Amino acid sequence: MSLRTLSRNEVANHNTPEDCWCIIDHCAYDLTGFLDAHPGGCVVLAQSAGKDVTVDFFNLHRAEVLNKYRPQLIVGVLQGEKEEIIPTNLQDLSSVPYAEPLWLRARFCSPYYTQGHRKFQKAVRRFFAENVNPEAREKELDGTYISQKLLNKLAETNILAMRLGPGEHLYSRRLLGGVINGREFDYFHDLILTQEFSRSHTRGFQDGLMGGVCISLTAVKQWLRDDDLRERVMEEVLSGRKKMCLAISEAFAGSDVNGLRTIAQKTPDGQCYIVTGTKKWITNGMFSDYFVTACRTDKGISVLLIPRGHGVETKTIRTAYSTSAGTAYVEFSNVRVPMSHLLGEEDQGAKVIMSNFNHERFVMVCSTARWCIAVVEECLKWCNQRISFKKKLIEQPVLRQKLARMISLAESIQAWLESITLQMCKMDYEEQGKYLSGPIALLKAYSTTSATEVSSIATNIFGGRGLTETGMGRVIEMFNRTNKFDAILGGTEEILADLGVRQVMKVFPKSVL
Known part of the structure; x- marks a missing residue:
């Protein structure tokens, strides 16, 4: 569309509610027909009639709001002037300092990442911008589950398979249309994939994007001994035809797994288990077809793969984030489970879980x-x-101190994470369990305690907007409301901090005493 060239005096003449124009970023906008549709009411727009409201506008909105309404409202550009706000593409790297991990910033380098990692990151971000983000916000708000269309795309590109981490299950797969070879996929690719998942800024839907598969199918892959069953289940789940979740927590058993009350008893012929009990706060439980379930058996804890069927009932649990995560209360009532569905050894399920x-x-x-x-x-x-x-907030010394603290915490988490990721790349599965359980536990505890502080500072900086689900403070409100999920799920901060120190004491040399 060809735009008129206007003077500021021409715009100033359109200064009534019946003829309401304004200037934003060196362009003229006709708001006359928009007054009643404005979410903030018509008064504030009527007060802007004929004026340059650039400062006021950006004191209340981000550029994406202007970009959204620009096509239908813009009437011209100001003579001899040029727009200063350049629209950004969601696929592009942010130019804001500290807005990307250090390795993605201009003029910075890292020993951890190759050009292959950079190519992979671009492809993943493009995929999410085109396929995930359009659905994410909608699902987060209405609480419905991931669409089969999106799930199919996650399966077709093998993003579902990549969520299990590196391994042989990727060797014969074409990842993201051939962006990377399955044998080259390492834990840094895993890190990149997960971090791009998080950029949708929809915490409930983030877990609804098959978070249950990420934490349960890994156990099936490693521990299910029946080869035919393992291959069939993996194919069903990684193709997107079936869904899966991890069912450990109960009303009486959170961090204390020994408190489990779900019972698995063998039938007299020894061919099956009969499972009775309940599970609580199970991510993706509402729409899962399989439940990787911790049960109490005769002499310990065992883990079973339980298909949804007769005797399996699920009910929605409403938590601080969206029901799009499918968080469930699960009831097993005399569910018959074949012995072939046992993961690992009977009574040795703690090893599988840990x-x-x-x-x-x-x-x-x-x-x-x-x-x-x-x-x-x-x-x-x-x-x-x-x-x-x-004054701009950035001109206030106290605000700069708050920003410095947040930046320091965010950078330190990422740096420690990348150091641990390198160790994971150099160790096999058993070595990771022996040497990294403690460090990973300490890192998780540090990351979530730091996140709590970051959330608190950010909310104070944004004020009321940091408590509002929509608008400029949306990301802050979401993080403030949901960051504690990661502090609880997978082990609380106190339990993990203690685990990290206990792991240290197991190898502490007596010779130094």
Whole structure:
């Protein structure tokens, strides 16, 4: 569309509610027909008639709001003037300082990432911008589950398979249309994938994007001994035809797994287990077809793969984030489960559970780190945009101190995470369990305690907007409301901190005493 060239005096003549124009970023907009549709009411727009309201507009809105309404409202550009706000593409790297992990910033380098990692990151971000983000916000708000259309795309590109981390299950797969070879996929690719998942800024839907598969199918892959059953279940889930979740927590058993009251008793012929009990706060439980379930058996804990069927009932649990995560209360009532569905050895399920925790906690730290970086970006934008007491917030020393603290916490989480990721790349599954359980536990505890502080600072910076689900403070409100999920799921901060120190004491040399 060809735009008129206008003078400021021409715009100033359109200064009534019946003929309401204004100037924003060196362009003229006709708001006459928009007054009644404005979410903030017509009064504030009528007060802007004929004026340059650029400062006021960006004191209340982000550029994406202007971009949304620009096509139908713009009437011209100002003579001899040029727009200063350049629209950004969601696929592009942010130019805001500290808004991306250090390795993605201009002029910075890292020993951890190759050009292959950079190519992979671009492809994943493009995929999410085109396929996930359009659905994410809608599902987060209405609480409905992931569409089969999106799930199919996650399966077709093998993003579902990549969520299990590196391994032989990727060797014969074409990842993201051939962007990377399955044999080359390492834990840094895993980190990148998880962090791009987090950029939708929809915490409930983030878990609804097959978070249950990420933390349960890994156990099936490693521990289910029946080869035919394992291959069939993996094919069903990774193709998107079936869904899966991890069912450990109960009303009486959270961090204390020994408190489990779900019972699995053998039938007299020894061919099956009869499972009775309940599970609580099960992510993706509402729409899962399989439940990787911890049960109490004769002499310990065992883990069973239980298909949804007769005797399995699920009910929605409403938590602080969206029901799009499918969080469920699960009831098993005399459910018959074949012996072939046992993971690992009978009564040795604690080993299955604990070994599976390492990757789950790693993924959670990846997400927490990226969320903190996103919150830092939002706060930096806001402090350079918001005017209070006739100054931008960034001009206030106390605000700069708050930003410094947030940046330091976010950067330290990411740096420690990348150091641990390198160790994971150098160790096999058993070595990770032996050497990294403690460090990963400590890292997760540190990341979530840091996230709590970042959330508190950010909310104070944004004020009322940091408590509002929509508008400029949306990301801050979401993080403030949901960051504690990662502090609880996968082991609470206190339990993990203690685990980290106990792991140290197991190898502490007596010779130094």
